[in-house]
Each structure stands twice: as C-alpha cells, then as structure tokens.
Amino acid sequence: MRIERLFAGFDGAGMRDAGRSQTKTAIGLHVCPGCGSRLVQPTCWEQTADRTHWRVWRRCPNCEWSCEGVHGEREIDDFDEQLDLGTHELADELKALEHENMERMADAFATALRSDLITAEDFRYQL
Numbered sequence: 062m063r064i065e066r067l068f069a070g071f072d073g074a075g076m077r078d079a080g081r082s083q084t085k086t087a088i089g090l091h092v093c094p095g096c097g098s099r100l101v102q103p104t105c106w107e108q109t110a111d112r113t114h115w116r117v118w119r120r121c122p123n124c125e126w127s128c129e130g131v132h133g134e135r136e137i138d139d140f141d142e143q144l145d146l147g148t149h150e151l152a153d154e155l156k157a158l159e160h161e162n163m164e165r166m167a168d169a170f171a172t173a174l175r176s177d178l179i180t181a182e183d184f185r186y187q188l
C-alpha cells in the first residue's frame with residue numbers, strides 16, 4: 062500500500078531511462094524504478110564541469126539496479142534529505158532493537174535470579 066502511494070502519478074519514465082538518465086526523475090532519487098524500494102543509495106558522485114549539476118551513480122541494494130545520471134541541485138537536495146531521513150529511521154530502529162534486547166536480557170537475568178540459577182560462585186574471579 063505504501064509503495065502504491067509512491068507510484069501514484071508515476072508514468073514509467075524512470076524505467077525507460079533506468080540505464081542512464083539526464084531527465085527529471087518523476088519519483089525521488091531514493092526510489093528504485095526497478096523494484097520500488099526506497100533504499101537506493103549513491104555509490105559515487107561528482108560535480109559537472111559547469112558546476113550546476115551533479116553526476117550521481119546510484120544502486121539499489123534490494124534488486125541491484127544501478128544507474129548513472131546527471132541531476133540538478135533540487136533533486137540532489139531532496140535525495141540528501143531522504144538519505145538523512147533514512148539514516149534517522151535506521152538509528153531509531155537500532156535503538157528500539159537495543160532496548161528490546163536489553164529488556165530480554167534483564168528478564169532472563171531476573172528469571173535466573175528468582176530460580177536460584179545464579180549464585181555468588183558465578184561471579185568468582187578466575188585466574
């Protein structure tokens with residue numbers, strides 16, 4: 062459902078230009094025209110000679126689609142913003158996983174203590 066919303070108004074222009082494009086992208090540069098993944102990442106980039114555009118090589122980690130294209134500042138700024146959002150989403154997800162893991166470890170430790178499975182002997186210094 063989320064992907065369907067992303068492709069509302071998508072006319073397939075990105076698919077025709079998948080190999081190499083200098084056209085405006087109907088969808089964000091972070092969206093894979095091959096599989097719809099929102100995890101497309103830049104692998105390399107350089108400013109064009111006229112310094113008004115950027116040549117960007119992108120890759121989809123989901124289906125291995127890749128592309129080289131020239132994009133204007135606005136597209137690049139949007140891409141950069143999406144990459145930042147993705148970074149924050151990953152960091153939030155990592156924090157949630159760490160929290161969940163710590164809760165499980167604390168529960169397991171509490172259960173072991175209640176069941177007398179942990180004694181002072183478990184903390185004895187060993188040479």
Ligand SMILES: [Zn+2]
Binds near residue numbers: 094096098123124126
């Ligand atoms: Zn893909």
